[in-house]
Amino acid sequence: MNTMKYWLTCAAMLLLAQVALAQEAIEITRGSDRATPIAVVPFGWQGSTPLAEDLAEITGNDLRNSGMFQPFARENMLSHPTRAEEIFPRDWKMLGVEYVLAGQVTGSAEGYQVQYHLYNVAREQVLLSRTVSGTQNQLRDMAHRVSDEVFEHITGIKGAFSTKLLYVAAERFSADNIRYTLQRADYDGARTVTLLQSREPILTPSYAPDGQRIAYVSFESRRPEIFVHYIQTGRRERITSFEGLNGAPAWSPDGKRLAFVLSRDGNPEIYVMDMDSKQMRRVTNHYAIDTEPTWLDNNTLVFTSDRGGRPQIYKQNLNSGTTERLTFVGNYNANAKLSVDGRTMVMVHRQDGYRNFHIATQDLERGNLKVLTETSLDESPTVAPNGTMLIYATRQQGRGVLMLVSTNGRARSEIPTKFTDLRVPSWSPYLP
Amino acid sequence: MEVIKFGKFAALVVAFGVVVGCSSKGGDAAGTGAVDPNAGYGSSTSSTSGSSVSSEEAALRAITTFYFEFDSSELKPEAMRALDVHSKDLKAQGNRVALEGHTDERGTREYNMALGERRAAAVQRYLVLQGVSPAQLELISYGEEKPAATGSSEEAWAQNRRVELRK
Numbered sequence: 001m002n003t004m005k006y007w008l009t010c011a012a013m014l015l016l017a018q019v020a021l022a023q024e025a026i027e028i029t030r031g032s033d034r035a036t037p038i039a040v041v042p043f044g045w046q047g048s049t050p051l052a053e054d055l056a057e058i059t060g061n062d063l064r065n066s067g068m069f070q071p072f073a074r075e076n077m078l079s080h081p082t083r084a085e086e087i088f089p090r091d092w093k094m095l096g097v098e099y100v101l102a103g104q105v106t107g108s109a110e111g112y113q114v115q116y117h118l119y120n121v122a123r124e125q126v127l128l129s130r131t132v133s134g135t136q137n138q139l140r141d142m143a144h145r146v147s148d149e150v151f152e153h154i155t156g157i158k159g160a161f162s163t164k165l166l167y168v169a170a171e172r173f174s175a176d177n178i179r180y181t182l183q184r185a186d187y188d189g190a191r192t193v194t195l196l197q198s199r200e201p202i203l204t205p206s207y208a209p210d211g212q213r214i215a216y217v218s219f220e221s222r223r224p225e226i227f228v229h230y231i232q233t234g235r236r237e238r239i240t241s242f243e244g245l246n247g248a249p250a251w252s253p254d255g256k257r258l259a260f261v262l263s264r265d266g267n268p269e270i271y272v273m274d275m276d277s278k279q280m281r282r283v284t285n286h287y288a289i290d291t292e293p294t295w296l297d298n299n300t301l302v303f304t305s306d307r308g309g310r311p312q313i314y315k316q317n318l319n320s321g322t323t324e325r326l327t328f329v330g331n332y333n334a335n336a337k338l339s340v341d342g343r344t345m346v347m348v349h350r351q352d353g354y355r356n357f358h359i360a361t362q363d364l365e366r367g368n369l370k371v372l373t374e375t376s377l378d379e380s381p382t383v384a385p386n387g388t389m390l391i392y393a394t395r396q397q398g399r400g401v402l403m404l405v406s407t408n409g410r411a412r413s414e415i416p417t418k419f420t421d422l423r424v425p426s427w428s429p430y431l432p
Numbered sequence: 433m434e435v436i437k438f439g440k441f442a443a444l445v446v447a448f449g450v451v452v453g454c455s456s457k458g459g460d461a462a463g464t465g466a467v468d469p470n471a472g473y474g475s476s477t478s479s480t481s482g483s484s485v486s487s488e489e490a491a492l493r494a495i496t497t498f499y500f501e502f503d504s505s506e507l508k509p510e511a512m513r514a515l516d517v518h519s520k521d522l523k524a525q526g527n528r529v530a531l532e533g534h535t536d537e538r539g540t541r542e543y544n545m546a547l548g549e550r551r552a553a554a555v556q557r558y559l560v561l562q563g564v565s566p567a568q569l570e571l572i573s574y575g576e577e578k579p580a581a582t583g584s585s586e587e588a589w590a591q592n593r594r595v596e597l598r599k
Contacts, residue, residue, distance in 0.1 A: 172582075201577040204542060223572050224545075245549055245573060248542040261542065267553075268546040289546040304543055311543055335540040348540050354502060357538065377584065379540050395537075398583055424541065 035070035035410055036154070038063060039097045042074060043114060044082030044104040051105060052136065055114060055143040059101065061188065062147035062161040065413065066388045067406020069151075072097050084117040084126045092121045099127075101150055109136050114143075118150050128153050140190060160384040163187045164428040165391065166195075166205040166214060167402060169419035181419075182216060184231070187384070187391075187427065189402070189415035195229065207428045208251045214426075215239070215249035215258055226260055228275075239273065250294050259283070259293035259301055270303055272318065283316060292335045296342055302326065304334040313347060327362065329369050335380065339387035344407070346381045346390055359392045361407065372409050382427040383407075391415065391425045492517040497580075498555060500593040502536070505550040507558055515555065518597060519562035526568065531555050532596045533573040534580070536589035541575055548573035555595045 040060035045051050063069035078091045082104040092100055103116030111133060118128040130149060134142045141162065148159030165187050171179045182196040182205055196202060200219035207214055214229050224246045226239040240246045244263035251258055252272075259272045265282070270293045273280035284290040288307035296302050302315045311334045313327040327333035332350035339346070342364065349360035349371060356376045362369045373392065380393040389411075391404050400423045402415040415422070496518075498511035507515070522529065533552030535544040552571045560566055581591035 175580075201574065203545075203575075203577065219574070219577075244571060245545060247545050261546070263546070263549055268549070289543065289550070291546050292540065292542045304540070306543075311539070332539065334543050355538065377537065395584060 035064075035068055036099065037072055037095075037097050038069045038099040038101060039072040039077060039092060039095070041077065041080050041082070041100065041102040043102075043116070044080075046106070047108070051139065053139040053143065055105065055139060055146070056101075056103070058140060058143035058188075059147045059150070061413075062144060062159075063151060065161075065188070065404055065406065065411055066151060066155075067408045067410035068155060068388065084119070084129060087117070087119045087126075089121050089124045097121055099154065101146075103146070107133075111135055112139065112142065114146060116146055116150075118153060140186060144186070157388065158386050158430070160386040160388065160430065161187065163385060163431060164207075164211075165189070165382075165402075165415070166207060166426040166428070167393075167422050168202045168205065168424050169417070170400070170421040170423065171419060172421065183419075185415075188404075189417055192418070195231070195234075204248055204424055205426045206249050206251060207426050209253055209255040209429050211429050211431045213255075215251065215260075217247050217249065226258075228258075239278075248292050252295050252298050254298050257298075259295065261291045261293070270301065272301075283318065294336055294338060296338055302336050302338065302345070304336070313345070326364070330360075332357065333360075337381050337383050337390075339383055340385055341387065344387060346383055348379050348381065359390070359405070370409070372405055372407075373403070378403075380424050382425045384427055385430045391427060393423045393425060489517050493521065496597045498595045498597075499590065500551055500595075502538070502589070502593065503547070505547065505554045507554055511555075512558060515558055516562065519559050519564050522559065522564045522568055523562075526565075527599065528568050528570065530570045530572055530598045532578075532598060533571070533575075534578060534592055534594050534596070535576045536592040537576045537579065537584065538589065539576075541577070545573050545575035545577075548575045551593075551595050555597070 040056045043056045060071035064071050072095060076095065079088065081087045081102045087100050087102055098121055100119040100121060101116060103114050105112055105114050107113050113131050113133045115131045117126050120127050128149065132142045132145045144161040147161040151157065151159035165185050167183055169181045169183055180198045180200065180202045181194050182202050183192045184195055185192040198218060198220045200222060203217040205214055205216040212231055214231060216227055216229065217224050218227055225241040226246050226249050228237045228239055239258065240260065240262065242262050242264040245261055245268055247261045249258050249260045257272050257274055259270060261268050262271055267287055268289050268291050269282055270284045270290050271280050271282050283301060286305065286307050288305050290303055290305045292304040293301050296315060299318050300315055301318060302313060304311050305314050308325065311332050312325060313333050313336045314323055314325050316323045330349050330351045334348045336345050336347040345362045345364055347360060347362065348357050350357050357378050358371050359373045359378045359381045360369055360371045375394050378392055378394045381390050383390045387407060389404060389406050391402055393400055393402055400421045402422050402425050403412060404415055405412045492514045495514035498507065531552040533548035535548050549571060552573055556569045556571055559569060579592045580594065581588040
């Protein structure tokens with residue numbers, strides 16, 4: 001009897017091991033190729049006091065966030081070159097590093113320059129030698145500029161590290177004393193600026209394609225209204241204040257129109273407003289919930305509807321009115337966002353059950369679905385303008401946090417913050 | 433049509449003092465073990481069925497929060513009984529109240545905004561069927577933005593799927 005038990009246990013363990021192996025195999029094949037090892041050497045600085053920012057660290061984090069690079073650990077570097085002629089290929093070949101980024105910061109509080117060099121180790125060749133300059137307050141911008149240039153040079157994809165992020169922070173002092181603030185930060189969460197503060201909820205901020213205007217929903221008058229807010233001047237314009245829902249604003253790619261949701265006709269429908277004339281027209285007409293519009297192009301809306309019984313994603317041509325369902329896998333697909341090239345859709349996806357909401361991508365041409373996150377209650381995805389990264393909201397130990405994940409699934413990190421509860425991130429377009 | 437039918441059903445429930453359990457058509461919550469903060473309410477009142485009508489009315493009048501199953505906007509029988517008392521008051525007094533719809537945190541925020549409105553609209557429809565003027569009822573949805581209970585447990589979620597009637 002005992003031997004039987006022994007063998008059964010062994011068999012069970014073998015089976016488990018096989019399952020584990022199979023899972024590991026899936027993990028390995030998840031990224032199509034490995035992240036490129038790059039050494040971002042600490043930039044040289046001769047000043048008497050340390051620089052306010054570690055530029056090489058910021059650049060290294062940028063490159064890591066893309067999921068396409070693996071920055072090499074500083075403590076394992078054999079040398080710290082700051083000029084092109086100090087980069088010795090053997091120092092890096094033996095470490096398996098493919099690229100070296102080295103640089104030197106000069107200047108004073110009145111103005112700084114970073115002179116950097118990108119070096120291909122295998123070819124033993126300097127690929128790029130450039131200078132980026134800025135003021136004391138622009139040190140982080142300078143680091144992101146370096147990241148953008150290096151990223152584009154190696155991958156051919158325009159870098160999106162000099163972009164901004166909007167999100168809403170909620171600070172709960174008591175059950176009915178919550179301070180909601182609309183924050184604008186660098187894409188990596190640094191340098192937050194408060195754009196709006198309210199005792200009532202703020203929801204669904206959305207960057208206009210010009211990077212100058214944002215739209216959002218504010219409950220400041222104790223009911224939802226859609227506002228357009230000019231970032232530079234702080235000027236605000238109330239766009240809708242109808243009875244019922246006023247929600248989910250989304251800019252058209254040409255920045256001329258705003259899609260949103262109103263329920264003034266009795267149930268949630270999608271409308272499109274021309275922002276010059278303020279003329280609006282209703283786009284959907286269905287007794288189901290139609291919400292979360294987003295634009296595939298200037299003539300096509302993608303939105304969430306439960307007209308099929310469950311929330312799923314549909315697309316509608318604004319000229320012809322034809323509607324087509326886009327999602328068929330899973331019992332809940334909602335809040336779609338599209339990559340700028342219109343090929344990839346990112347959304348909130350629930351495979352089955354009632355609790356596990358993940359972020360998934362769907363290839364709109366081939367239809368295949370890839371689940372990017374493993375936590376539950378993941379929501380509000382927003383995509384970087386170059387499509388390589390996305391940020392989403394989830395919950396950790398009872399608080400809302402924002403996570404950054406590369407579209408290839410390889411890199412993942414939490415957006416740092418001083419606030420306790422974050423939600424509804426919105427990634428800016430490329431900014432001038 | 434369905435609502436009218438349910439209205440009659442609720443009236444029957446009140447008339448005979450029958451204790452009715454969950455009558456949900458079974459959205460996602462069927463079989464998920466969702467906790468209903470109103471559970472047990474029916475049985476406690478039916479045990480006092482011998483006492484005066486006014487005290488039972490007062491107890492029902494005190495109920496201003498109505499709970500829902502997951503992904504459902506269907507009124508529960510116990511909610512209907514309380515709303516019957518509220519509709520009587522509203523007709524008599526002609527005052528204006530707000531119906532605030534809320535959801536739990538699961539699902540997307542804007543979809544939940546719509547779901548919260550659907551719940552508030554279900555309460556509104558029921559009250560209007562009892563003869564309350566639509567002009568007396570202001571609908572507002574907060575979606576998942578104003579949870580009554582924090583945390584990500586079944587208990588918290590059940591507390592948050594609600595419509596609040598506010599004077």
